[in-house]
Amino acid sequence: MEPNTKRKGEAYLGLDIGGQSIRGFRLEGDGSISARSAKVTPAALGAEAVLGAIASVVAELRAVGPVAVVGVGTPGGVDPEGRIVGEAANIVGWRGVELAAAVSRAADAPARIRNDGNLAAYAEWAARGGASKALLFVGLGTGIGGGFVDGGRILSGVDDKALEIGHIIVHPNGRPCACGRSGCVEAYAAGPSMGRLAVELAPRYDTALSRDARSGASINAREVYAAFARGDELAKEVHAIAAEALSRAIGIALAILAPDTVVLGGGVLVGAKSLVSDVAALAPRYVYEAASEGLRFEGALLGPDAGLLGSALYGASAALSLEELFALSSRVRANLAD
Ligand SMILES: [Zn+2]
Numbered sequence: 001m002e003p004n005t006k007r008k009g010e011a012y013l014g015l016d017i018g019g020q021s022i023r024g025f026r027l028e029g030d031g032s033i034s035a036r037s038a039k040v041t042p043a044a045l046g047a048e049a050v051l052g053a054i055a056s057v058v059a060e061l062r063a064v065g066p067v068a069v070v071g072v073g074t075p076g077g078v079d080p081e082g083r084i085v086g087e088a089a090n091i092v093g094w095r096g097v098e099l100a101a102a103v104s105r106a107a108d109a110p111a112r113i114r115n116d117g118n119l120a121a122y123a124e125w126a127a128r129g130g131a132s133k134a135l136l137f138v139g140l141g142t143g144i145g146g147g148f149v150d151g152g153r154i155l156s157g158v159d160d161k162a163l164e165i166g167h168i169i170v171h172p173n174g175r176p177c178a179c180g181r182s183g184c185v186e187a188y189a190a191g192p193s194m195g196r197l198a199v200e201l202a203p204r205y206d207t208a209l210s211r212d213a214r215s216g217a218s219i220n221a222r223e224v225y226a227a228f229a230r231g232d233e234l235a236k237e238v239h240a241i242a243a244e245a246l247s248r249a250i251g252i253a254l255a256i257l258a259p260d261t262v263v264l265g266g267g268v269l270v271g272a273k274s275l276v277s278d279v280a281a282l283a284p285r286y287v288y289e290a291a292s293e294g295l296r297f298e299g300a301l302l303g304p305d306a307g308l309l310g311s312a313l314y315g316a317s318a319a320l321s322l323e324e325l326f327a328l329s330s331r332v333r334a335n336l337a338d
Helices: 047-062 099-107 116-127 191-204 208-214 221-229 233-257 273-286 306-317 322-337
Strands: 011-017 021-028 033-040 067-074 111-115 134-140 144-150 261-265 296-299
Touching (some): 011 306, 021 047, 021 306, 033 047, 047 099, 067 306, 099 111, 111 116, 111 306, 116 134, 116 144, 116 306, 116 322, 144 233, 191 208, 191 221, 191 233, 208 221, 233 261, 233 273, 261 273, 306 322
Antiparallel strands (some): 011 021, 021 033, 134 144
């Protein structure tokens, strides 16, 4: 028996809507990616313009053939009807937009919308093919997001806002955060935050990184970790501060969620391999002992396509058994590795 016969010729679209770009790909049932499309997000032009750009991405992907379902990841909150809650992604007038309905019209297929951090967690969970039951994902980039998947179910909370792990306060009265509070982990361990730390601490050091920082060069996590790899003492201190903050936040999450696997991913992790091992050593100090028994800390298996893959696989999960989903996920990973 061929379990996929009835869906032959149909594909799953994955979309990732960010403040900078709208990206999409078309995932065939055999795990191949048959089309990709990307547009700059016209965030300043408002919601109608952004919906227009999304529709043109969908139209390019749909030109190849019919679509079974579309999965969509977007920053911020999403209600159960696929409407945008709040003002995420800096898109003018984005609040209240009926995103599921708009995408569904463009694709002539059902659309499933979720928070992007939750979908990245879903992709990492699916990529492990059943090796993890309960997976906590922490994505370190411009900000810090996350997601938690337990037995294939995404923990959503109200309007998909669960796992805003970046805004766990790890230092009361600490560094200011973009959210308006002080001491959030995002103010220490997101990419730009590490850059700001390096600039502020630079006067205490005489290293290559400190000289760059004092000369006004743009410093982000990438520059910090390039210097870290050369043994730069300032980079080591910034890394230690970030790892400590991250470990405190993850310790809190461990006590509440009881994952078997913690995955660190996002752009900051490129070149920052020691972050995973250092957090693995530190985080258990911030939670009761039994919570870290048998716990694994891992780097993300998926690269920059994690969001797209999470969107497509989450969309597909409505139609597939777990075994079929894991098989599809492993075929895609093999194709992406080629
Ligand atoms: Zn915050």
